[in-house]
Amino acid sequence: MVDPLQTSLRIAASGLQAQSTRLRVVSENVANAQSTGPASGADPYARKTVSFESVIDRASGANLVEIKAIGIDQAPFKLERDPGNPAADANGIVKMPNVDVLVELADMREANRSYEANLQVAKQSADMLNQTVALMKDA
Amino acid sequence: MSIYLFQVASQKSEWLSARETAVASNVANANTPGYRALDVQPFLAVLNTSPLAMAATNLGHMTPTLSPGDSLREIEANPSEETLSGNTVNLEQQMINLGEVNRDFSMTANIRRAFHQLILSALK
Numbered sequence: 001m002v003d004p005l006q007t008s009l010r011i012a013a014s015g016l017q018a019q020s021t022r023l024r025v026v027s028e029n030v031a032n033a034q035s036t037g038p039a040s041g042a043d044p045y046a047r048k049t050v051s052f053e054s055v056i057d058r059a060s061g062a063n064l065v066e067i068k069a070i071g072i073d074q075a076p077f078k079l080e081r082d083p084g085n086p087a088a089d090a091n092g093i094v095k096m097p098n099v100d101v102l103v104e105l106a107d108m109r110e111a112n113r114s115y116e117a118n119l120q121v122a123k124q125s126a127d128m129l130n131q132t133v134a135l136m137k138d139a
Numbered sequence: 140m141s142i143y144l145f146q147v148a149s150q151k152s153e154w155l156s157a158r159e160t161a162v163a164s165n166v167a168n169a170n171t172p173g174y175r176a177l178d179v180q181p182f183l184a185v186l187n188t189s190p191l192a193m194a195a196t197n198l199g200h201m202t203p204t205l206s207p208g209d210s211l212r213e214i215e216a217n218p219s220e221e222t223l224s225g226n227t228v229n230l231e232q233q234m235i236n237l238g239e240v241n242r243d244f245s246m247t248a249n250i251r252r253a254f255h256q257l258i259l260s261a262l263k
Binding site for chain 1: 160164168170171173177245
């Protein structure tokens, strides 16, 4: 049987990994919030989305978490009139990315909060293991 | 008497470790669509329903121990706590459970240490 405390550590590690991937995608979205297409009238950067899924760890039966897919947001692009822009089409309309920075910031906060919670679990599991080991010290 | 106490103490630490695993998987899956929050059976239930003990007729026989998978149950979710994606994890509640597990685990470890010292001082 796998030690439950070590299993907890592995679960927390999977959570940390999933949340940091989420943060990576958020930063990609924020960084590309103004990225227009490469040519006149081309599609700009499309917002990426992350979805999680619960995965059963075969060795311990624990519910790990993994990234299910990094998808593309199908929302329509914002249209702006800017004839001077190299990406503008014949009518002077530029397609801007469908990224809403406010939404991304909210997502970032949530990822941050979940990351902290996972870190707390990992710290405590390690602490409990240490307490068990410490029982043998003063015997 | 004291041997019985040690047995209860190690059962309690096993139960707390299993509970820690449940909290860990809830926290890790706090954003997973369709995930239902888990917890372990209350410790009293574990103590009362200890399975019919198999006779250990040989020193090498092992007694069955608590495994985290057996005692897991789903927490009945309050409908208002369920998110649109079908997730029922409440992070605040999980943090409270985490604190409880930590305190109880320290207490169990300290009680065990105290009794160990009592036995040692009787021997000296």
